[in-house]
Amino acid sequence: MKMKMHGVILFLLFCEFHGQPYPDASQDSHQETKTIKIGLILDSKSWLGKVVNSCISMAISDFYTLNGQYKTRIALETRDLRGEPLNFLAAAFDLLENAETHAIIVPEMSSEQAFLATLCDKANVLLLSFSSTSSFNEHPYSLQVAQDETTQFNGVAAFLGVFQWRTVVLIYEDTADTRQILSHLHDTFRDNDVDAVNDIAITPRATDEEIIKKLHNLRSMRTSIIIVHTSVSLASQIFRNAKTLEMMSGNFGWIVTSKTMNLLEFQDPAVFETIQGVVGLKSYIPASSKLRDFTLRWRREFQLSQIDMEIRGLNVFGIWAYDAIWALAEAIERERIHIFPNRGEDLGLNLTGLAPIRVSKVGSALLSNFRSIQFTGLGGEFQLVNAKLVHETYEIVNMIGNVGKRVGFWTPACGLTKEIYPSTNNCSSSSLETIIWPGFSKTAPKGWLVQMDGRPFKVGIPMNSRFHELISWQHDQQTKEIKFTGFCVDVFDMAIQRLNRAIVYEFIPFYNHNGSYSDLINQVSQQTFDAAVGDITITSNRSQYVDFSLPYTELGVGMVARLDNKDPWFFLKPLSVNLWIMSAGFFILTGIIVWFIEHPTNEEFQGSLAWQIGTILWFAASTLVYAQRERLQSNLSRFVVGCWFFVVLILTSSYIANLSSLLTVQRIKLTKNDYIGYSANSFVKGLVSNLNFQDNRLKPFNSPEEYDQALKNGSEKGGVSAIIEEIPYLKIFLARYPHDDYAIIDSSEKSNGFAFVFPKGSPLVHEMSRQIAMLREDEVLQALENKWFTSQSSLSSIDTKLPTTNTLEVTNFSRLFLVNAACEAVALLLFFVFVLCDKMSIKYYIIRMLAGRKLVSIFRYLYTANTIGTTTTR
Numbered sequence: 001m002k003m004k005m006h007g008v009i010l011f012l013l014f015c016e017f018h019g020q021p022y023p024d025a026s027q028d029s030h031q032e033t034k035t036i037k038i039g040l041i042l043d044s045k046s047w048l049g050k051v052v053n054s055c056i057s058m059a060i061s062d063f064y065t066l067n068g069q070y071k072t073r074i075a076l077e078t079r080d081l082r083g084e085p086l087n088f089l090a091a092a093f094d095l096l097e098n099a100e101t102h103a104i105i106v107p108e109m110s111s112e113q114a115f116l117a118t119l120c121d122k123a124n125v126l127l128l129s130f131s132s133t134s135s136f137n138e139h140p141y142s143l144q145v146a147q148d149e150t151t152q153f154n155g156v157a158a159f160l161g162v163f164q165w166r167t168v169v170l171i172y173e174d175t176a177d178t179r180q181i182l183s184h185l186h187d188t189f190r191d192n193d194v195d196a197v198n199d200i201a202i203t204p205r206a207t208d209e210e211i212i213k214k215l216h217n218l219r220s221m222r223t224s225i226i227i228v229h230t231s232v233s234l235a236s237q238i239f240r241n242a243k244t245l246e247m248m249s250g251n252f253g254w255i256v257t258s259k260t261m262n263l264l265e266f267q268d269p270a271v272f273e274t275i276q277g278v279v280g281l282k283s284y285i286p287a288s289s290k291l292r293d294f295t296l297r298w299r300r301e302f303q304l305s306q307i308d309m310e311i312r313g314l315n316v317f318g319i320w321a322y323d324a325i326w327a328l329a330e331a332i333e334r335e336r337i338h339i340f341p342n343r344g345e346d347l348g349l350n351l352t353g354l355a356p357i358r359v360s361k362v363g364s365a366l367l368s369n370f371r372s373i374q375f376t377g378l379g380g381e382f383q384l385v386n387a388k389l390v391h392e393t394y395e396i397v398n399m400i401g402n403v404g405k406r407v408g409f410w411t412p413a414c415g416l417t418k419e420i421y422p423s424t425n426n427c428s429s430s431s432l433e434t435i436i437w438p439g440f441s442k443t444a445p446k447g448w449l450v451q452m453d454g455r456p457f458k459v460g461i462p463m464n465s466r467f468h469e470l471i472s473w474q475h476d477q478q479t480k481e482i483k484f485t486g487f488c489v490d491v492f493d494m495a496i497q498r499l500n501r502a503i504v505y506e507f508i509p510f511y512n513h514n515g516s517y518s519d520l521i522n523q524v525s526q527q528t529f530d531a532a533v534g535d536i537t538i539t540s541n542r543s544q545y546v547d548f549s550l551p552y553t554e555l556g557v558g559m560v561a562r563l564d565n566k567d568p569w570f571f572l573k574p575l576s577v578n579l580w581i582m583s584a585g586f587f588i589l590t591g592i593i594v595w596f597i598e599h600p601t602n603e604e605f606q607g608s609l610a611w612q613i614g615t616i617l618w619f620a621a622s623t624l625v626y627a628q629r630e631r632l633q634s635n636l637s638r639f640v641v642g643c644w645f646f647v648v649l650i651l652t653s654s655y656i657a658n659l660s661s662l663l664t665v666q667r668i669k670l671t672k673n674d675y676i677g678y679s680a681n682s683f684v685k686g687l688v689s690n691l692n693f694q695d696n697r698l699k700p701f702n703s704p705e706e707y708d709q710a711l712k713n714g715s716e717k718g719g720v721s722a723i724i725e726e727i728p729y730l731k732i733f734l735a736r737y738p739h740d741d742y743a744i745i746d747s748s749e750k751s752n753g754f755a756f757v758f759p760k761g762s763p764l765v766h767e768m769s770r771q772i773a774m775l776r777e778d779e780v781l782q783a784l785e786n787k788w789f790t791s792q793s794s795l796s797s798i799d800t801k802l803p804t805t806n807t808l809e810v811t812n813f814s815r816l817f818l819v820n821a822a823c824e825a826v827a828l829l830l831f832f833v834f835v836l837c838d839k840m841s842i843k844y845y846i847i848r849m850l851a852g853r854k855l856v857s858i859f860r861y862l863y864t865a866n867t868i869g870t871t872t873t874r
Contacts, residue, residue, distance in 0.1 A: 032071065033070075033071050033072060033073045034071060034072050034073070035072070035073050035074075035075045036072060036073070036074055036075065036102050036103075036332050036362075037074075037075045037076075037077050037099055037100060037101045037102065038074050038075070038076055038077065038101055038102065038103045038104070038105065038328065039077045039078075039079065039092075039095035039096075039099060039101035039103065039104040039105065040053070040056060040076055040077065040078045040079070040104070040105045040107075041079050041081065041088065041091050041092065041095070041104065041105070041106050041108075042078070042079075042080065042081065042107055042108060043080070043081040043082070043083060043108060044080045044081075044082065045082060045083045046083075046108065046266075047266035047315075048107060048108055048263065048266065048315070048317055049080075049081075049107065049108065050302075051266075051302075051314065051315050051317065051318040052107040052317055052318055052321045053078065054298065054301065054302050054318070055298065055314075055318035055319070055321045055322045056076065056105070056321050056322070056325050057076070058294075058297070058298060058301065058322065059321070059322040059323075059325035059326055059329075060074050060076065060325060060329070063325065063326050063329045064329070067329075067333070070329075070333045071333070072329075072332045072333045072335075074325070074328070074329055074332065077095055077099040077101055079091035079092075079094060079095060085112075088112045088116075089112050089115065089116070092104065092112075092116045092119065093119075096119060096120075096123050096125060096358065097358060100358060101125065102125060102126065102332075102360045102362055102363060102366060103125060103126035103127075103128060103328060103366065104116070104120065104125060104126070104127050104128070105128045105129075105321070105324070106127065106128070106129050106130070106131075107130050107317060107321060108130070113129065113131060114176070117129075117138075117139040117141070117142045118139065120139070120141045120142065121139050121140060121141050121142075122359075123358065123359055123360060123363070124141065124359055124360045124361075124363030124364055124367075125141060125360050125363055126141055126143060126328075126363065126366055126367055126370065127139070127141055127142045127143065128143055128145050128324050128328070129142060129143070129144055129145070129146075130144075130145065130146040130317055130320065130321075131144060131146070131177060140367070140387075141363065141367060142387065143367075143370065143371075143384060143387050144387060144388045144389060145320055145321075145323075145324040145327075145384075145389055146316075146317065146320050146389060147258070147283045147316075147320075147389060147391040147392075148388045148389070148391075149181075149257065149258050149259060150181050150184050150185075151392050151412070152257060152258055152281045152394050152410075153184065153185050153188040153189070154188055154192070154410075154412065155281055155394050155396075155410035155416075156188075156227065156255060156257065156281065157188055157189055157191075157192035157194055158192070158410060158415050158416050159255065159279070159281075159396065159410070159416065160192070160194055160225070160255075161192060161193075161194075162416060162432070163253075163444050163447070164447070165194070165225045165253070165447040166193060166194055166195055166447070166766050167194075167195050167197050167223050167225070167447065167766065168189075168194060168195070168196055168197070168223060168225045168226065168227055169196070169197060169198050169200065169218055169223045169225070169226050169227070170185070170196045170198070170199045170200065170226075170227050170229065171200045171202060171214075171218075171226060171227065171228045171229070171230065171238065172199060172200070172201060172202075172229045172230060173201075173202060173203075173204060173229070173230035173231055173234055173259075174201040174202060174203045174204070175204065178229065178230075182199070185229075195766075196227075197223055197760070198218075198223075200214050200217070200218060202214060202230065202234060202238070204231065204233075204234055206234070206237075208237070208240075208241055211237060211238055211241045212241050212244070212245065215238075215241060215242055215245055215247060216245070218247075219245070219247070223447070224251050224252045224253060224445050224446065224447060225252075225253045225255070225445065225447050226252065226253070226254050226255070227255045227256075227257070228254065228255070228256045228257070228260060229256075229257045229259055229260075230259065230260060231259065231260070231263075232259075232260045232263040232264055232266070232267060235256060235260040236267060236271045236274070236275075239254075239271075239274040239275050239278070240271075240274045242254075242274075243274045248274065248275075248276070248277070248438045248439070249438055249439040250437055250438060250439035250441035250443065250445065251439075251445055251446070252438055252445055253279070253437060253438070253444065253445040253447070254275075254277070254278045254279070254438065255278075255279050255280065255281075256275075256278055256279075256280035256281075257280065257281055258280070258281050258282055258283050258394065260280060261280040261281060261282040261283075261397060261404075262282060262283055262315070262316050262317065263315070263317075264280075264404070265315055266315070269402060272399065272401070272402045275399045276399060276400065276401075276436075276438065276440070277398070277399065277400075277436055277437045277438035277439065277440065277441075278398075278399045278438070279396065279397070279398050279399075279407075279435060280396075280397050280399070280404075281394040281395070281396060281397075281410065282316075282394060282395050282397050282404070283316045283391065283393075283394060283395075284393040284394055284395040284409065285316055285319055285378070285379050285380065286379075286380045286393075288378075290378060291319070291378050294322070294378055295314050298314055298318075299314075316379070319377075319378045319379045320379055320389070322377070322378050322379075323377035323378055323379050323382045326375070326377060326382075327370060327373045327375070327377075327382055328366075328370060330369075330373055330375075331366050331369035331370040331373060332366065332369075334369045335362055335365045335366060335369060370384070371384050371387070379391065392411060392412050393409060393410070393411050393420065394409065394410045394411075395408070395409050395410075396408040396409065396410060396416070396432060398433075398435050398436060400436050405433075405436075406433075407432045407433035407434070407435055408431075408432035408433060411427075413427070414427035415427075416432060418431060418432065418433065456504045456505055456506045457503055457504060457505035457506070457530050457531070458505070458506065458508050458528075458529050458530045458531075459492070459505050459506065459507050459508065459529065459530065459531045459532065459533055460507075460508050460510045460520055460523055460524065460528075460529035460531070460532040460533075461484055461489075461507045461508065461509060461510060461532070461533050461534055462510050462512065462517060462520055462532075462534045462535075462536075463509050463510060463511050463512075464511070464512060465486075465534060465535055466679070466702065466703055466704065466729075467535070467704065467729060467732045468486065469486060469487055469732045469735075469788045469789060470486050470487050470488050470534070470535045470728070470732070470788075471484065471486040471488055471489065471534055471535065472484070472485050472486045473485070473509070482507075482509055484507050486788065487784055487785070487787075487788040487789075488533055488534050488535060488754065489507075489533065490784050490787075490788075491552050491772070491775065491781065491784060492533045492756060494771075494775060494780060494784075495756075495768050495771040495772055495775065496768075498771045498774065498775075499767055499768075499771065505530075505531075507533070508529065510523070510529075510532075517534070517536055520532050520534075520536070520757075521536070521542050521545060521546055521757060522545070524546050524757050524758065524759055525545040525546050525759065525760070527759050530758070530759070530762075531756060531757060531758050531762075531764065532546075532756070532757035533756055533757075534754075535728065535729075535754050536754060536755065536756075536757055537726065537751055537752065537753070537754060537755075538551060538751075538752035538753060538754075538755050539752070542757075545760070546757050546758065546759060546760060547757075547758045547759070547760055547762055547765045548755040548756070548757060548758075548765070549755045549756040549758070549765055549768040549769045549772060550755065550768075550769040550772045550773060551752055551753030551754060551755045551772075552753070552754060552755065552756075552772050552775070552776075552781060553727070553728040553753045553754040554727045554728065554731075554753060555727070555751060555752055555753045556726070556727050556748055556750060556751055556753075557724060557725065557726050557727065557748060557750050557751050558724070558725065558726075558727050558730045558744045558748075559722045559723070559724050559744065559745055560707075560711075560722065560723050560725070560730050560733065560734065560742055560743065560744050560745070561711065561721060561722040561723075561742070561743070561745050562711045562712065562714070562741055562742055574654075574655045574658035574659045575655060575658075583651060586644075586647070586821075588616070588617070590640065590641070590644045591616040591617060591619045592616055593637075593640055594616075594619060594637045594640055594641060595612065595615065595616045595619070597634050597636050597637040597640070598634055598637050599612070639823065640823060643819070643823035673697075673715070674697070674715045674720075674721040674722070675697050675698075675699055675715045675719065675720040675721060676697060676698055676699070676720055676721070676722055676723075676724060677698075677699050677700070677701050677707060677710050677711075677719075677720035677722070677723040677724070678698060678699075678700060678701070678723070678724050678725065679700070679701065679702075679725055679726075679729070680700035680701060680702050699720055701723070704729075704732065704733045704736055704737075707723050707725075707733055708733075708736075708737055710723070711723065711742065722745070726751055726753075727751075727753075728753070728754060730744055731785075731789050732788075732789055735789040756768055
């Protein structure tokens with residue numbers, strides 16, 4: 001009995017000592033370490049929270065196992081949201097005030113994260129966030145320890161470029177962080193020539209009915225390339241409803257961003273059935289032995305802690321959290337100072353019932369150390385630049401079955417490649433692996449849905465066109481069908497045939513009794529018609545409701561008038577009245593001066609008074625054609641006639657040139673008394689009003705026949721002096737009436753030409769515009785114009801603005817007449833000096849006084865020559 005009692009006592013003592021730790025060197029060393037508290041806010045009910053929590057715990061254990069000599073230790077303070085996001089701020093205040101943490105890790109997104117960033121700035125506490133949109137400029141203590149998802153938009157644009165998709169629809173989650181980067185996404189697409197025709201915002205708590213309604217609207221846009229930038233839960237809901245609407249077929253191409261792909265592993269297997277053929281960008285983690293060993297250990301430990309849950313895989317967020325903890329522990333060790341935070345002053349947050357937040361005295365040092373740390377972790381190179389993790393590589397994943405098939409990579413340096421070689425920085429081929437698209441098709445979607453539900457493409461065509469050369473129709477009595485022809489129809493047919501897609505379309509007649517095309521534009525805007533073809537002008541107002549292709553006709557408006565060259569006095573118009581008078585005066589003056597010089601010695605200039613007057617007039621007129629019959633004997637008269645011949649040459653050349661110009665195209669100067677015609681039900685009336693014509697001087701017309709009759713009558717007989725119309729119409733008008741002396745006398749680019757009309761966002765706009773440009777380069781458009789505008793003999797060139805032909809004035813020849821007058825004056829002066837003076841001594845004296853000795857010999861020679869000529873004649 002006594003032995004039994006001793007046995008019991010020994011057993012109790014053994015149990016007591018066995019439950020206490022043995023004192024050793026490690027315990028003494030642990031007592032010398034300093035502890036820094038780090039906060040962690042997560043949701044233990046979510047897969048992301050579970051993975052991040054387990055990876056952070058393993059990171060702390062692994063770091064200090066490897067670095068046991070360090071004098072600092074991280075103590076993790078975890079706050080669990082338990083599925084209630086409203087607990088976020090309460091947990092944050094608790095960590096900042098009560099737990100006295102020096103850093104907070106927030107793995108999951110929250111709308112209150114921006115407010116927490118402000119608090120951390122006030123308290124000098126690091127905020128390590130997995131948010132995709134960090135705002136380090138506004139919040140210096142906020143650090144993004146996850147990949148910046150804005151870098152992937154260039155990858156998305158490059159992927160679209162491979163398949164030549166230029167039109168997409170963007171579905172995004174209507175949250176603050178997504179709206180913040182939306183403008184950046186559009187700028188990236190615009191730089192890469194990608195047009196996001198519409199942005200569809202869906203709230204995180206949208207119902208299936210709301211999503212189905214938005215997807216129905218998406219189908220009406222006819223764009224089959226859809227980019228999804230939402231959370232994984234909302235994306236799963238979108239794809240489930242899209243499959244119900246049969247939008248997960250080979251006609252559609254779905255591209256998802258890393259916002260969805262990075263968390264896809266945590267979804268139920270049923271989700272993968274709805275996303276077959278989807279292509280997405282996923283953050284790339286390079287393979288390594290370190291990552292492989294950690295993944296094996298994590299699976300064992302996670303399975304032990306979560307026995308009732310199926311292991312779905314390690315996620316990139318867990319890897320980034322693991323590396324972030326290593327960087328944070330290293331930053332804390334570099335500081336090696338543990339100062340308990342003192343209660344700071346009131347930070348002015350004006351929150352009733354809350355104590356002032358403590359300010360960390362080591363926060364600034366931790367921030368500086370954390371920013372400067374660089375090492376190779378599980379996720380590759382860990383380095384922060386501008387408060388963001390430098391990690392720009394994405395893998396392109398094609399969802400097939402329950403796993404994703406990698407089809408390539410994207411990096412800023414190499415673009416799209418099949419493989420990457422990080423050690424050598426080499427780039428492989430830019431092609432991708434074969435992609436299986438929705439509907440298990442290996443053929444990439446076309447990018448747009450021209451025909452839906454098997455119906456043909458409906459093209460509205462106006463039935464009230466004024467020119468049958470543009471649009472004409474014939475009614476088949478047997479088939480009861482209407483066959484359309486014309487220039488506009490031929491251009492549309494030719495452009496459609498050149499597309500790489502077979503499109504079945506039909507022309508639908510559109511009757512509009514008021515003659516305006518506004519109703520037709522409205523029908524296209526409401527998608528009653530898939531397009532409209534006809535003489536439809538591009539205007540800024542219409543562009544607000546529909547999209548236009550490139551114009552396939554000449555731009556601008558012109559003015560056509562009847563040439564007024566049948567005036568009996570038309571030949572006088574090249575010169576002004578003053579110039580005619582001035583010329584006639586000089587003709588007579590020249591004849592008189594020549595007669596005055598030649599009369600004393602030349603018998604041909606002598607005789608009766610009537611004979612001498614006739615000789616003067618005849619000699620003056622004959623110089624015009626250089627046909628004078630009188631022989632000149634004096635050198636002075638020859639000098640006068642020589643100067644006059646030069647004047648006559650200039651005058652006759654200018655007259656002929658100006659007359660030829662007036663006979664080719666006469667410039668009509670309209671006055672306020674002239675009437676101007678324009679097309680009824682056309683925007684041209686506004687252009688005519690800008691010419692300062694009164695409204696009662698404007699006359700509308702409805703057909704080219706009315707144009708012709710009005711121009712023939714003229715303003716004096718109840719018609720018009722000119723017609724203002726668009727260039728294509730004027731070409732046809734001049735082709736119909738080539739022999740009626742009509743011509744385009746002016747033109748200006750005040751209209752944008754004819755174009756094809758499509759609903760807003762239609763991808764056919766770019767395709768048809770490209771084909772129209774090719775038709776113009778290949779001169780096919782010119783050939784079609786020649787086919788339909790057969791006669792153009794009276795069509796003046798309107799490629800450039802016509803020059804103005806003005807009547808020549810006296811001022812145009814003022815210097816010429818002045819020189820001629822000076823020559824005649826000099827001749828008269830010399831004549832008076834040599835002939836009219838009686839005594840030579842007086843002549844020599846006057847000359848010597850006026851001109852000097854050198855000129856005396858010259859004048860003497862001239863006088864002697866003149867005397868000898870007179871003697872010889874006698």
